[in-house]
Amino acid sequence: MKILVKAPAKINLALDVLHKRNDGYHEVEMIMTTIDLADRLELSLLEQNQIHIISQNRYVPDDQRNLAYQAAQILKDRFGIKQGVAISIEKTIPVAAGLAGGSSDAAAALRGLNKLWNLGLSLDELAEIGSEIGSDVSFCVYGGTALAKGRGEQIKELPAPPTCWVILAKPFIGVSTADVYRRLDVNAVTHPNIGAMVDALHHSDYQAVCRNVGNVLEDVTLNLHPEVAQIKDQMKRFGADAVLMSGSGPTVFGLVQHDSRMHRIYNGLRGFCDQVFAVRMLGDRNKLD
The missing domain is CATH 3.30.230.10 (Ribosomal Protein S5; domain 2)
Structure with missing residues (x-):
């Protein structure tokens, strides 16, 4: 079996x-x-x-x-x-x-x-x-x-986010989650507005989702690995609606709704980044067979 x-x-x-x-x-x-x-x-x-x-x-x-x-x-x-x-x-x-x-x-x-x-x-x-x-x-x-x-x-x-493309780019480095947390000073970070993101999801408000992305671990990893900051800058320059590092990194993702802009960002990033993906969000919870 x-x-x-x-x-x-x-x-x-x-x-x-x-x-x-x-x-x-x-x-x-x-x-x-x-x-x-x-x-x-x-x-x-x-x-x-x-x-x-x-x-x-x-x-x-x-x-x-x-x-x-x-x-x-x-x-x-x-x-x-x-x-x-x-x-x-x-x-x-x-x-x-x-x-x-x-x-x-x-x-x-x-x-x-x-x-x-x-x-x-x-x-x-x-x-x-x-x-x-x-x-x-x-x-x-x-x-x-x-x-x-x-x-x-x-x-x-929570409700699924509004439909959009997620473009992911990972440089050829690995990041230790434990090391990032060890270096984090929780008293010196700008905390994301979790409540506002929850509201954005409940109202399926794409613009509000984009406004409220945030990750307190981002600055730690960006200081350790400048190439992550470069990827963020490139995604913004190519026109992503929101750009954020996921978890402790080093992967950066960009949100975009239009197919043409997705292709432009995807192709632009492939020129200087090792692993680039363009995918959708899944939305639904898992079910047991």
């Missing part, structure tokens, strides 16, 4: 950090939405009681460091699963890009294994398990658009 699962990337329309918590994590408020840029996972049963990760991408670990591996291990431990599984990961989402590629792979593994092993868990139960793996995994279990609080595990569903 084989199960195929898509693992969509996410972008942060708004990302705020409120303070550092006693447990070492940061208290955050984030508005995230999934986009049509996805890894693909194929899960198949093994006779041997082991977890086998398969990927052609040399940046994807095939051991306990892999979040999909951790997802399988936690389910095996919690529910006494004696069957093994092979998880083949076809990567499309850039690695270490601020797009939650690893977290989405873990979430897809949870959803797929729930079916493969006949566990009968709800999305809420899978999201709770996902929160033990990583801060973005809970959101990725649900997909769609949501406000995430706490360290990212408290999820409140």
Whole structure:
């Protein structure tokens, strides 16, 4: 038996950090939405009681460091699963890009294994398990658009953003999320207006969405990596309606509604950036089969 699962990337329309918590994590408020840029996972049963990760991408670990591996291990431990599984990961989402590629792979593994092993868990139960793996995994279990609080595990569903193109550009660098948070001074940042973004989504107001994008981690990464700032400037110059870094970076995304402008920005960025994508937002939450 084989199960195929898509693992969509996410972008942060708004990302705020409120303070550092006693447990070492940061208290955050984030508005995230999934986009049509996805890894693909194929899960198949093994006779041997082991977890086998398969990927052609040399940046994807095939051991306990892999979040999909951790997802399988936690389910095996919690529910006494004696069957093994092979998880083949076809990567499309850039690695270490601020797009939650690893977290989405873990979430897809949870959803797929729930079916493969006949566990009968709800999305809420899978999201709770996902929160033990990583801060973005809970959101990725649900997909769609949501406000995430706490360290990212408290999820409140929001309406899908207005229809538009999302153009993503990632320079050939990786960014350590832990390093960015370590360098962040929460008392010296301009906090995005999370409430205004929530209102914009409820009213499907594209202009208000564009006005209220914001990410407190952006300045930290821009100071570490000037090439990220250059990509932002280029996107603005080419005419994107809003430009923001996603997560801890280094991927920058631009929003645009018109096809002709999307093509102009996409083609312009491809001239000097390694990985460029033009995709749509997905909008809808995941459903269990």
